[in-house]
Amino acid sequence: QVQLQESGPGLVKPSQTLSLTCTVSGGSISSGTYYWSWIRQPAGKGLEWIGRIYTSGGTNYNPSLKSRVTISVDTSKNQFSLKLSSVTAADTAVYYCARGSYSSGYEAFDYWGQGTLVTVSS
Amino acid sequence: DIQMTQSPSSLSASVGDRVTITCRASQNINIYLNWYQQKPGEAPKLLICAASSLQSGVPSRFSGSGSGTDFILTISSLQPEDFATYYCQHSYSNPRTFGQGTKVDIK
Numbered sequence: 001q002v003q004l005q006e007s008g009p010g011l012v013k014p015s016q017t018l019s020l021t022c023t024v025s026g027g028s029i030s031s032g033t034y035y036w037s038w039i040r041q042p043a044g045k046g047l048e049w050i051g052r053i054y055t056s057g058g059t060n061y062n063p064s065l066k067s068r069v070t071i072s073v074d075t076s077k078n079q080f081s082l083k084l085s086s087v088t089a090a091d092t093a094v095y096y097c098a099r100g101s102y103s104s105g106y107e108a109f110d111y112w113g114q115g116t117l118v119t120v121s122s
Numbered sequence: 123d124i125q126m127t128q129s130p131s132s133l134s135a136s137v138g139d140r141v142t143i144t145c146r147a148s149q150n151i152n153i154y155l156n157w158y159q160q161k162p163g164e165a166p167k168l169l170i171c172a173a174s175s176l177q178s179g180v181p182s183r184f185s186g187s188g189s190g191t192d193f194i195l196t197i198s199s200l201q202p203e204d205f206a207t208y209y210c211q212h213s214y215s216n217p218r219t220f221g222q223g224t225k226v227d228i229k
Binding site: 048049060096098104113115 | 164
């Protein structure tokens with residue numbers, strides 16, 4: 001059973017960089033045709049896709065965040081990471097990591113981490 | 123970006139009721155449409171992918187239909203554990219976007 005677990009600081013100061021890591025267990029991050037995504041959810045609001053990475057290193061980012069986002073992968077540690085720069089209070093949210101997988105050519109997020117709350121405040 | 127619009131935003135229903143939630147895409151997305159269930163304090167859970175393909179382990183009372191721009195999630199007989207918020211999400215292009223959610227609560 002694949003499991004994902006987010007980790008990182010729960011409090012980040014405005015203008016600084018938010019850094020989170022997602023550790024994948026129960027399977028190799030490099031196996032299969034998967035991609036690895038970050039998704040966030042402000043309190044009481046909906047879900048926003050931040051971006052994704054393939055284990056080949058290819059990335060796609062949400063244009064609304066692209067100038068501030070970097071997603072990277074460390075296959076040796078079975079982890080992938082998110083960096084979001086120049087944060088403001090609007091970046092306060094629960095951040096989820098998720099696995100994207102293909103079924104008959106169609107993609108969906110089939111495994112999710114439990115989520116981690118990141119608050120941007122001085 | 124493709125906009126996903128769900129209706130209603132919330133509904134109240136009783137155990138045993140048939141519930142339908144609609145999701146409309148701002149452009150044709152074929153069947154690149156997924157449905158998720160989220161309970162308070164939990165991560166979303168994938169219910170249906172490719173508009174109508176039920177995920178393994180998901181009860182058969184859940185079903186999905188539609189193609190193009192209009193999609194429906196149906197719960198045939200609402201159970202106590204189904205009270206939650208439901209989201210649609212497209213996987214047609216980047217960025218992936220979600221509907222705003224439909225909260226199903228107890229009447």
